[in-house]
Amino acid sequence: MTASARLEHGDAHTGRSGRHSRALSCIVLCFLLLMASPLSCFIALEEVQHPVDRGGDLLFLPIRVLMEPLASFVSSVFLWPVRFHFRLQAHINAAEQTMRHGRAADMSQVLSQASQQSCQTLKQLFRQQMGQKSCPETLLIRSAQMRVSILPSRFGxxxxxxxxxxxxxxxxxxxxxxxxGREMGRAWLHHSELLSPWILQHFLRDVILFPLHVIGLQPKEPPMPKRSFKQWMLLRRWVDGIANACDVYRGLRSGTWPGLSDLDLDHLWMPQTRPMATGFDSATALCVRLRAPGGLSALGTAAVGSAVPRLAALVFSLSAREERQLKRALRLGTWGVGLWAAKSRAEIFSFDRVGFLAAGDLDAATRAMIMAANAPQDVAMASLLGTEELVKQAEYLTSVLPVSYWSRQPSLHARVADLNSWVHSPLARAALREV
Known part of the structure; x- marks a missing residue:
């Protein structure tokens, strides 16, 4: 190779290395900008979501893209009587209360101002995604329950x-x-329910009672509540009695009860009673499992998964291979329902985070979660522990108490623990600085 050729080859090599270095520098710069943008430039709505919720959205994105226009059309066409009824009711209630006491108009104004403030705060925070979104229309409904919900309108x-x-x-x-803010986050994340149960119940009650008031008839007195609660308590006492008997038998069988550790179990249990003792041992294990938290649902799932394929094989004369395939299908269906329930629980955590960003006050968010809790066990736990103790023990309760595999609603202490841990994350601090 001549000197000129070597020189040209060196220049070409130098040019290629220079281009590679510039490309590498651009990639590193873009990566740094992407890493820094959520904390310095803007906050994306997806970054506030719970990881399980976000993963489920990415997994079911094609289904949501296909079903969302259909859901918007159905809600706009078939739910217009519900929206019209509540608009009319809100205007009538506001006019009546204003003429009598002058307080309903103030409450409507309080609701509208809180909604506008929450909406503007979230739009300022998520301005690159929600800057063009319109704030929701607010309607004040007369009810003794503490409820709030959001409905789509005008085809979404x-x-x-x-x-x-x-x-x-x-x-x-x-x-x-x-x-x-929670309800706005529910709508902006495309997780809003088509129709909340309490809205449907309220609408049907008004539709049924309104003709009775028009024609002058009064609704009948509500029937006396049945003794279902008393029967349930008797059943629980009966189950607890059997479980206590099982615990006594287990202590006698193992010799671990105080004062009984010196028993000779080999002479106590005769060889002829071994099969009966084995049956008692199985019953004891079943009672203990039923008494454990979540044991009833686990045993029910196992019993259904084992009994249904066997019964189907006997009824439809299925072969052993078809029975195994049916078992696999049921197992896959159970896993799918469990994943859907976990996705629904994670959505609640995402809505709580958006609501906290709208309020900007962790103590107020915790108090609102406690006051608006709908589950009786959550209300009882909050009443027994108190707000401060519930916040302190939330993470411990979440780690100790099991989560129901089929439950779509997380417990109150799980919501408090997740929100408290997320509030101290760098992303939440950056979001609060943006607000």
């Missing part, structure tokens, strides 16, 4: 936020903004 382009007067009157401004 608008939303209607409905809250009860009890909720507005009993919550402070920060607590109200937390619950309203």
């Amino acid at each position: 382009r608008r939303t209607v936020l409905m809250a009860t007067d009890t909720l507005v009157s009993q919550l402070s401004d920060s607590e109200l903004r937390f619950l309203l």
